[in-house]
Amino acid sequence: MKSYEKMSKEELETLKKELDKKYEEVKAKGLKLDMSRGKPSKAQLDITAGMMDVLDSSTDLVSEDGVDCRNYGVLDGIKEAKRLFSQMAEVPPEKIIMYGNSSLNIMYDTISRCMTHGVLGSTPWMKLDKVKFLCPVPGYDRHFAITEYFGIEMINVPMTPEGPDMDMVEELVSKDDSIKGIWCVPKYSNPQGITYSDETVRRFARLKPAAEDFRIFWDNAYCIHHLYEDDQDFLLEILEECEKAGNPDLVYKFASTSKVSFPGSGVAFLAASDRNLEEIRKQLTIQTIGHDKLNQLRHARYFKDLAGLKAKMREHADIIRPKFEAVLEVLENELGGLGIGEWIKPKGGYFISFESMEGCAKKIVAKCKEAGVIMTNAGATFPYGKDPKDSNIRIAPTFPTPEELAEAAELFVLCVKIVSIEKLLA
């Protein structure tokens, strides 16, 4: 295929006429499709439907350590849940705390506590003139929403194929003690699907931040969310690396079963060093008398062990892999070699990240919308919703059916072509 940049003005104009005609035809179909929602489809929720049968009125609801899960108590989580999810978190059971259903909620709480109470005796962040966070971009909009909500200034750090630009991270955190943290999605990142290399993880573990209360917010949301059984990414375990580097308290690690069991009713957990956990438990005793232990019990009895979790994740992969592939195939067939867009083929996670020509993302998303296909807002993957190059678009292939996806992807590439030609002709 001839790259658009090599085409003459006349060639581009002729092509644009054809594409405009095609666009009007697609628009006339009155599509109503949504490629913006990073959530599992009904078929995926049905994979773990049996969870609802694990507990009923005749079930013994006493946990292994003798706790009646219907009652108050047990701040950290019941024994069998901690054993199971410590395997998912790749840490010993004593290094995790089980929470409610949402890891994002734990992250919000963590930032909130740092703001009001500081970290291990440091000045509460809200009492400081300035608090800054590093934000690898493109990244997860809800992370950025939390830090924006608390008035924390966000600094963009570009992602590379190995993870965030570590030269920049090291330089910034070593010089500026108002930088208190960094958001990381280290495996199958949202939205690019990038897994941090061993060297990146080790460089994180060896960081020497100017701020003693600097923390890495390690959101391992997609830790077991592989698309290919025989072609998986591997991520070094950060807490262990931090210990080895003499920096045991540097990281808070988060995950949940939102995309393993149910996004609305999964279980979430946090892993951290003993000192960090001790501080967190002090807050937790004030915050709650205990999280939902029945749900912990349900999860523990249903999945049993890591092999049980992985078996279900293979079923998820079987459903979503064809969807990812349907979108990637359209991108490759329609845009490959045209020089008007780039994307990474992810091996896991929930998204495909598309890079358009500079200054085109907003127009592409608007044009898709006009013809009935909703994409994630352009800019959403950047702090303050501002993509400096206006080029990143997040595609979420999990929710629609493969047929809907193929249709939506066809429209998407059409819009990419039209908007790119408009830019080249401008």
Ligand code: PLP
């Ligand atoms: N972290 C990342 C990177 C996500 O993409 C998502 C959901 O899309 C979440 C966290 C939400 O997690 P939870 O459902 O546990 O709150």
